[in-house]
Amino acid sequence: MAKEKTLFTCNACGGTSPRWLGKCPSCGAWNSLVETVAESASGGKNRLGTPQGYAGLANAQPVTPLAAIEAQDVARTPSGLSELDRVLGGGVVEGGVVLIGGDPGIGKSTLLLQAMDALQRSGLPTLYVTGEESGAQVALRSRRLGIEGSQVNLLAEIQLEKILATIDAVQPAVAVIDSIQTVYSDQLSSAPGSVAQVRECAAHLTRMAKSTGITVILVGHVTKEGALAGPRVLEHMVDTVLYFEGDTHSPHRLIRAIKNRFGAVNEIGVFAMTEKGLKGVSNPSAIFLSQHSEPVPGSCVLVTLEGTRPLLVEIQALVDGGSPAPRRLSVGLERDRLAMLLAVLSRHAGVACADQDVFVNAVGGVRISEPAADLAVMLAITSSLRGKPLPRGFIAFGEVGLAGEIRPAPRGQERLKEAAKLGFTTAIVPKANAPKRAIPGLSIHAVERVDEAMDTLRG
Ligand code: TYD
Ligand code: MG
16 A cells, blocks of 8 residues: 655644654744644545544455455466576466565676567567666676677666556567666656655556556665665565675675565575576586595584575685684675574584674675574584584585574475485484484484584594
C-alpha cells in the first residue's frame, strides 16, 4: 500500500506546512508543528470512527475458503543461462519481480544483457531499460559479448511514467530496469535514488508486473555496508532477491538467492567473468582453493554447503603478535562470529590470541555465513598461531558452541563425499556427522569438543 502523505499541522492555529519548521508559518507559534496524515478529499478526519462503523466506507467483499481455490503452478521460462536458472528456481516466472543487487562493476548489467539475449532468442520478447548507460554503450557491450545481432529491445530512459507507457506499448514478456536507483517518478519531488523515489518506482513496477504478467527484473545498487541501497521495503516488495558476490579481482562470481517465493533460498549460481562475458561454472566445488605446493600454516579447507551444492573453500588466517591494540579483521566471514570463536578458543582450548592481531579470509571473495565454518576458522587460526600447517589433503567443518562443544552440520555425508571425490584424505568432523560406513580414501576423525580438534595441531 502506498504510504499516506503526511503534513505538519500547528497545534495552536491549525495551519499546515509540508515540512517541519520550528516556527509556525501561519501564526508564528514556536515548536507547535506536529506530523499528521494528510486527509483525503473524500473522507473527513477520523474516518474509521464514523458512527456508521466500517460499513459506511466500502462494500463488504466476498470471501472464499482456501480449499475452494485451485492452486496454479507458476509458468517458468528458463533463461538459457543454467546457473542463473538454478538460483531463480528454474527460470523466470510470469509476473514475478526479481531484484538483483551487487557491487558496481561486478557484472549485473553484463549478466542481464546475456540473459535477455538468450530469452529473446528463445522467442520471448524482452525490453532492456537502461538508465545508467547510453544505448551506444550497451551496444558496445553487446559487441564484446558477441551478441551484436541481438533483437533485445533497448530503451534509454529514467522517467518512470515513460518507462511504464513504453512497457505497455511494447508488451515485452520480460523487462529489465537497470537500475532502480536511476528511475524517478514525476509525482514525487525528491531526487532519483532517494528512498521515497526508489520505493515508489519499485511499487509501481511491481504492481504493473502483477497486473500484466510481465516479469520485471530490477537492478539495485548496494551501499558500502553491503545492503541494497534504498529502503529495506524493496526486498519485501519483490518475489526474489538475488545478490551478486565475489571479488572483482578474481574472475569468479556467485549469485545467491536470499529470498525466493518461487524456489529455494541460499541456492547459488557460479559464473566466471571472461573476455566474452559471464560463463556458468557447472562444477564449482574446487574453485575457491588456492594452490599451495606444500601445506602452509594458517590454512584450512572448509566444506561448505551452498543451496544444494557442496563447495570447498580455503579459509586463511594470520595471527601476528605484539600489537598494543590487537585487531580482528575478517573478509568473507562475520566479524562478530570471529570474536566469539576467539573467546571459545581461549577458554576451551587454551589457545590465547588476546594480544594478537587476527586476520581471516575466505579465498576467492566468497561470503560464508553458515556456522558450520566455525571449526575450519578455528583450525586455521590455531595453525597460524602455532606456525604448524595442517596435514596435506585435510578438510574440516562443524559448528562450535559457546561451551566448546562441536555441533553437527547439515548434510555431512554429502560434504564428505564431495571432499573425497576431490582427493582429500583427512577430515575432522563433528561426532554426529561421522559416517556409518567408511568413505573410500577418507580417514575421518570425529570430535566432540574444541580442544580435541585443536590437538590435531599439537606435537
Ligand atoms: P557491469 O556488467 O557493467 O557491472 P555492473 O552492472 O554490476 O556495474 O561490469 C562489467 C565488468 O566486467 C567491467 O569491469 C568489465 C568486465 N567485463 C569483462 O571482463 N568481460 C566482458 O565481456 C564484459 C562485458 C565486461
Ligand atoms: Mg551496470
